[in-house]
Amino acid sequence: MFIKTKKMPVSVWFVLVLFCMQEVFAIDCTKSIEDIKNCNECVRCGGVWCNKPRVKGDYQCSIAPADNWCPGHMEELPTIPELTESGKLINPAYKEASTKINIHNNVVFQYTATTDSKVKAAVINSTQNNVKLHETIPNCGKDRICTTEIEFTVETDFCSINSGTHEYFEVKIHVDNATEEAIIKYHVPCACECSKKVERTSPNCNGNGDYSCGVCKCHDGWSGDFCEKEECNVARGDIPCKHPLRSEECSGNGRCGVCGCICDTNKEGYQYFDKENYCADLCLITYECETCFDKPAGRCTDCTSIVMRNYNESLMSQTDDFGRNVWVKCEETIDGCHVQYAASKDEHKDILVMRINSCAPVAAGVTQGVNVTLPLVLAGAAVVCVAAGVAYMMLKNRPAPMPSTSAQYQELDGPKTRIEENPTYKSPTTSYNNPMWREKV
Template identity: 45%
Template sequence: MASVWFAVVILLSIQQVFAIHRECGEFKNLKNCNDCIRCGGHWCNDPNEVKRCSRDRSDSWCKGKTETLFTATRVEEKGTLLSPKYILQTLEVGSRTSLNFTFPSKTSEQKVTYIVNSTQNSDFQVTKQTYCNGETCTTTIEAAPETTFCAADGKTYEYFNVKVSVGGIEESSEIKFHVPCACGCSEAVEAMSRTCNRRGSYSCGVCTCEEGWVGTFCEEPICEKKRGDVPCIDSGRNYPECSGNGVCGRCDQCECFPDREGSRYFDKDNYCADICMTINDCEQCLESHLPGPCQDCNFPLFNRPLNQTLLTYKDDFNRKLWVKCNTTINDCNIEYAAMRESNGETFYMIMNSCDPVTGEQVVGGVSLTLPVVLGVIAIAAVAAATAGYVVWKNRTPPMPLTDPMYQNIDAEDCTGENPLYKPPTSSFKNPTYGKW
């Protein structure tokens, strides 16, 4: 056996110096297909499989749903002196392979070197050993990418090359290893998937839930607080749990309807109670006819005269600012309009009530209540009566029938020529007669 001499020269072309650390010791804790492949495991696309990532495959595990990785077709090309000249093959993370190169040599001390470059980092092993027998030498190259070879942003596959050179021989050999670094299914993401209850994206059999939801199929809400009363497990129930203005959603919280009349005032923290429900609790205020603030309510509530023009006002979202409400107090049906300012102040205007003094009239934008109108009419009537009495009291007394002036009226007193009198026209000639 001839003596063996070898030298190793390694030049690395590193695109990413730092590898992202991942814990590959516990495969059961890997919940991502890409992480599983980077650790050299096998991934199951079945969402109901408890063990999603496994180092070893068995016949009873993940039948028919194992993620298929990219595999390059092995290519080998023979050389003239150094053979093979070119090799292409797939090498998975955590696995190892050995390749032999032969070349003629007239000396037992042959210099063999290799150069390595990679699209990832330096986390791989390459070793070389050369044996010579007579005039033929064989160099064995062993390569193994480590579990930290693939970076987190690695593509479906990355690669590293090993170029082998022999002193005295012009041609060289090249080995290209394709290393799977990601799952193909991870690029086919189904956003807001039905599988994930429309609450997350779905790929590689895994739901990535949106904020506020967890679970295999994003079925479990993350709740900071709950209502505290009887849980509403049926989202179709909307009364009385949500005041008829919403449905009971996740975390047993009411989700108010956004498109109903008065929805701008729905209180999500109070079972979607609307503004009418809130004001109806202040019965003494609704029974009172005094304008201004009401002291018999636990929130700022103001009574103002009815103004029909205000009922047409809308906000920037084309929603009415004033909402029509009604309630019954002591068998009396009260109809009113209500609105709430951004500062929490609430206003209402009585529209109909059993008490006639609540009737109102708007003139020129100023609201006149019924008592004021009646008062004005009464004052006008008194003034008219007083003026009539004064005229009647100061009238000229009538002439008695026995007065000689009344009895001595003769016929001649009743004749005379009226200076304004003209006799009627007896004839008239039409100037247009006969001209038609």
């Protein structure tokens, strides 16, 4: 059984790979843009996204949305303020701005050079790939002031699946016989800000999926726009969702659905519930291997999935990326002994167990993660307290001191030293009649 602790806080987590809850395994911009169900993929394909939850049949991604398509809910893509700096010979010598995928861009440069000067543009630094460049033929006047135009387009395959909200590229413009070069830097949105905000097991998804950017990503076994359809390969039909040796349906951690047990997602340690084992929690699973609790630290030979560890209280405060407690507290009565322990599961699916207390001494030289030092210290302290209490009661109940007026302690008048009969002195007996004596005849 679980020991209920304080409820896990709802936390906001940061994802290094954006849209980790809405996984994208491939970007296919050749399909209809209206069929895209993912905000990041929509942006990477050059579309715009509507965050408003859509009614079935509507679309959320569009290349050219109508005015009433998504009022007040359009995803705002990140941009930066435009920056332009002039040089002595080239203008602009530096330019920084934002652009979008599949948008045609052009930058006009003026520079001082000879009429036969050539202009070369090349991408020199980019976090992604595929920027298409084109230089126009310079147009120079008699005053040696030339004008040229650089055209570029960020193509649909510029962004990768793991791109962040901002990616960028830099282009260097070189003019023959010129002592200056120009740099242009453009930032490109490759992911949506709303992808960072994922509401797990959202009510918008009937508790069967994660909600982000106005859409649901359903958990395994569920489908539909709002994860309202339960799916299963083999339906259990009328088979009860109950383990033959457990009293509660779905081990008390879920409910029976069309395809078997549906595990709860609002309990401590729910991430460890085993759907295929009637939503058994870690406490139930470890209790079935109770003989491991008296084993030394290491993998248990009785249940190879159990790994005993030394108890470490600092580990009890560990949380995962979703703010859930990593270690779950359990308690059981085993052979008349009340045992408390903590259980967790690692990336290899091994169950880690730390025994918190023990009602029996641990064998010498065996370390099981059991805290026996504290009980021994408490027992010693109890003995000291009892001894101190007995001493106190003896002192409290001792006979009262004899008053100074007693004849034994009466002061005598006169000098300090004198010879006089001691009134309290009794002389020893010097003679007595022997009752066994008989005079001889």
